[in-house]
Amino acid sequence: MKSYDIVIVGGGPAGLxxxxxxxxxxxxxxxxxxxxxxLGGILNQCIHNGFGLHTFNEExxxxxxxxxxxEKVFAENxxxxxxxxxxxISADRVVTAxxxxxxxxxxxxxxxxxxxxxxxxxxGALNIPGYRPAGIFSxxxxxxxxxxxxxxxxxxxxxxxxxxxxxxMARRMTLEGAKVKVVAELLPFSGxxxxxxxxxxxxxxxxxxxxxxxxxxxxxxRVSAVTIAEVGPDMKPIPGTEERYTCxxxxxxxxxxxxxxLSKSAGVELNPVTSGPVxxxxxxxxxxxxxxxxxxxxxxxxxxxxxxxxKKAGENASKFxxxxxxxxxxxxxKFVATEGARYTVPSTLDIDRMDDLLTVRFRVGAxxxxxxxxxxxxxxxxxxxxxxxxxxxEMEQVIxxxxxxxxxxxxxxxxIKIEKx
Amino acid sequence: xxxxxxxxxxxxxxxxxxxxxxKGEVVSLEGYTCQKGxxxxxxxxxxxxxxxxxxxxIEGGDKERLPVKTKNDIPKDKIFDVMKDxxxxxxxxxxxxxxxxxxxxAGTGVExxxxxxxxxx
Numbered sequence: 336m337k338s339y340d341i342v343i344v345g346g347g348p349a350g351l352x353x354x355x356x357x358x359x360x361x362x363x364x365x366x367x368x369x370x371x372x373x374l375g376g377i378l379n380q381c382i383h384n385g386f387g388l389h390t391f392n393e394e395x396x397x398x399x400x401x402x403x404x405x406e407k408v409f410a411e412n413x414x415x416x417x418x419x420x421x422x423x424i425s426a427d428r429v430v431t432a433x434x435x436x437x438x439x440x441x442x443x444x445x446x447x448x449x450x451x452x453x454x455x456x457x458x459g460a461l462n463i464p465g466y467r468p469a470g471i472f473s474x475x476x477x478x479x480x481x482x483x484x485x486x487x488x489x490x491x492x493x494x495x496x497x498x499x500x501x502x503x504m505a506r507r508m509t510l511e512g513a514k515v516k517v518v519a520e521l522l523p524f525s526g527x528x529x530x531x532x533x534x535x536x537x538x539x540x541x542x543x544x545x546x547x548x549x550x551x552x553x554x555x556x557r558v559s560a561v562t563i564a565e566v567g568p569d570m571k572p573i574p575g576t577e578e579r580y581t582c583x584x585x586x587x588x589x590x591x592x593x594x595x596x597l598s599k600s601a602g603v604e605l606n607p608v609t610s611g612p613v614x615x616x617x618x619x620x621x622x623x624x625x626x627x628x629x630x631x632x633x634x635x636x637x638x639x640x641x642x643x644x645x646k647k648a649g650e651n652a653s654k655f656x657x658x659x660x661x662x663x664x665x666x667x668x669k670f671v672a673t674e675g676a677r678y679t680v681p682s683t684l685d686i687d688r689m690d691d692l693l694t695v696r697f698r699v700g701a702x703x704x705x706x707x708x709x710x711x712x713x714x715x716x717x718x719x720x721x722x723x724x725x726x727x728x729e730m731e732q733v734i735x736x737x738x739x740x741x742x743x744x745x746x747x748x749x750x751i752k753i754e755k756x
Numbered sequence: 757x758x759x760x761x762x763x764x765x766x767x768x769x770x771x772x773x774x775x776x777x778x779k780g781e782v783v784s785l786e787g788y789t790c791q792k793g794x795x796x797x798x799x800x801x802x803x804x805x806x807x808x809x810x811x812x813x814i815e816g817g818d819k820e821r822l823p824v825k826t827k828n829d830i831p832k833d834k835i836f837d838v839m840k841d842x843x844x845x846x847x848x849x850x851x852x853x854x855x856x857x858x859x860x861x862a863g864t865g866v867e868x869x870x871x872x873x874x875x876x877x
Contacts, residue, residue, distance in 0.1 A: 382823035382871065383809045396809055398823055398872035399853060482811055485821045510810060510839050530765040534806065537763065538832065704769075723789075726768040 347376020349629025501588025
């Protein structure tokens with residue numbers, strides 16, 4: 336069996352940044368396994384700009400952002416295999432994969448980095464009534480068709496869900512000559528960035544209907560019309576509010592789910608809130624030596640934060656390869672997200688293994704104005720940061736100092752919550 | 757006097773800003789809650805601009821489409837003129853990030869450049 340110090344599953348933004356960071360930390364033997372025919376992942380089809388403001392201080396398009404990292408992978412001669420599907424990861428880090436040239440093969444990995452990204456929530460998970468004709472696409476599928484393959488999925492479009500990909504595709508289809516009639520959003524607010532609502536919808540006069548959902552799809556062979564209706568506070572359609580739109584295409588932008596089939600079969604413990612692995616301060620999963628980063632860990636809104644997180648995972652995997660599993664007899668400190676905070680990444684913290692600073696990322700469950708992000712060390716409130724606005728669509732973070740944590744040797748729980756005062 | 761309603765894009769607050777204009781000059785600005793909003797609103801009512809991104813057909817390459825962008829922002833009311841020029845282009849492989857695809861798009865004086873590398877087939 337071949338062996339590598341670090342095997343990275345996925346060659347998108349997370350996998351690329353993790354590989355570069357692991358090499359910079361001194362690990363020579365690294366292999367990236369990518370199932371597509373090229374590196375770069377989803378960024379290749381995200382041809383719009385706005386990527387990299389935090390990382391490079393300029394607004395790049397997706398392909399340009401990906402290439403910044405691919406260049407480093409090429410310059411460092413980091414090995415990668417394309418068109419290669421990972422079939423299984425065992426608890427002792429044997430990675431089973433296959434492709435057309437090597438057939439099925441196994442690799443013993445010193446450490447594994449999970450960087451498989453996420454998938455769009457499909458129609459089947461949405462319970463939309465009506466027929467099942469052609470012309471219903473996830474927004475990301477439409478994006479691939481238009482931007483990579485050069486096909487228009489349709490001419491008259493209704494979009495369900497106001498996530499960023501749906502908004503971006505509303506503009507993209509409009510620029511290519513389609514008529515986008517309406518964007519319906521089930522929730523009373525959009526999960527998309529304000530900038531996208533203005534520049535992708537308002538610029539082109541596309542209406543956004545909040546608290547609306549699709550109640551009927553017509554068409555036997557191809558979509559011919561879609562009916563939307565307003566929903567009440569119970570999320571149920573209100574009779575009498577139906578509006579029918581003739582169209583040939585329905586795009587779905589209804590959320591992203593981390594792709595953890597491999598993690599599950601490996602026995603990695605998952606967090607039911609994020610659908611991603613439970614990780615410690617080193618971004619290490621419940622299986623020692625298996626790390627996770629990027630959208631497979633929790634869905635991000637900005638690729639810059641994916642790169643930042645993946646860099647940490649790469650460095651920590653490199654450390655694991657050199658120093659082995661950390662022997663600590665201490666019970667790790669647990670993070671609790673409550674009262675407005677939905678989850679934290681990481682979930683646990685071993686102060687002996689942390690850097691001087693630890694970034695804890697989390698999301699809120701609703702829109703909060705003029706509220707405080709509070710951090711409690713057991714029962715003592717030690718951080719109380721006022722925020723003008725927090726929204727579910729924008730990831731939040733707090734930064735913990737090792738110095739401060741060292742003052743609390745018996746600390747059991749760190750709680751993050753949102754407080755009015 | 758004309759009145760324009762804007763949504764600020766500076767942060768998730770999305771402040772609704774009301775701007776009153778007379779003869780192309782801003783007379784009053786209301787509804788913004790920070791400096792970002794004021795700067796955004798002034799620019800948006802006097803000189804709104806956008807970066808346009810799209811793809812062009814490419815021949816002889818290992819991909820079907822070449823993604824492109826306007827190198828700088830162009831006037832917002834020229835978006836569809838820019839798209840018309842972009843749609844008329846057929847590029848030839850190979851192309852590298854930054855290669856100029858159109859020199860002066862829709863008379864804006866702005867270049868359209870490639871945003872990914874495409875090798876020969």
